Amino acid sequence: MTPRRMIHWNRLDSPKHWVTFLVATFLGSxxxxxxxxxxxxxxxxxxxxxxxxxxxxxxxxxxxxxxFFGTIATKQFDELMETRDSSHIVIDEVxxxxxxxxxxxxxxxxxxxGFIFFRTLDILKPFPISIFDKFSHENPSPWLRALGVxxxxxxxxxxxxxxxxxxxxxxxxxxxx
Numbered sequence: 776m777t778p779r780r781m782i783h784w785n786r787l788d789s790p791k792h793w794v795t796f797l798v799a800t801f802l803g804s805x806x807x808x809x810x811x812x813x814x815x816x817x818x819x820x821x822x823x824x825x826x827x828x829x830x831x832x833x834x835x836x837x838x839x840x841x842x843f844f845g846t847i848a849t850k851q852f853d854e855l856m857e858t859r860d861s862s863h864i865v866i867d868e869v870x871x872x873x874x875x876x877x878x879x880x881x882x883x884x885x886x887x888x889g890f891i892f893f894r895t896l897d898i899l900k901p902f903p904i905s906i907f908d909k910f911s912h913e914n915p916s917p918w919l920r921a922l923g924v925x926x927x928x929x930x931x932x933x934x935x936x937x938x939x940x941x942x943x944x945x946x947x948x949x950x951x952x
Contacts, residue, residue, distance in 0.1 A: 815865025880951030
């Protein structure tokens with residue numbers, strides 16, 4: 776195993792490997808040497824804003840597709856780089872941020888607090904997030920490790936969404952129309 780923060784650029788020697796890299800690192804944002812998870816979360820914001828006018832249902836379909844392709848890319852990237860839960864894999868952050876801001880209404884305040892809530896939960900990994908985070912490190916199956924990488928951010932996204940909804944319910948943040 777190589778360190779979680781190492782990208783072997785010489786292994787990106789085919790179109791398939793480059794597609795894996797671009798999906799897993801969300802167009803390279805996860806390749807940042809400084810706080811790749813935070814950079815991936817920030818890179819997700821324009822994508823999420825672009826999806827704002829889409830229906831709840833279409834956003835859900837996009838989320839399921841991100842989960843599916845993100846899991847595949849996570850497994851392939853970790854195998855390619857010989858890592859477990861590489862810190863450069865940020866497609867899970869993109870999905871988590873998308874869930875967090877699913878019903879943000881495009882309001883800047885919701886984006887700001889959603890980002891703060893999601894990153895805090897993703898970094899601290901309180902229960903139940905910590906259970907699935909262990910899957911991404913300790914499981915012998917590469918598929919289950921990839922699922923653990925994705926699921927812990929899905930849970931963090933739903934918890935952050937819940938926090939936003941509580942603040943919206945009490946009119947502390949704007950609610951979508």
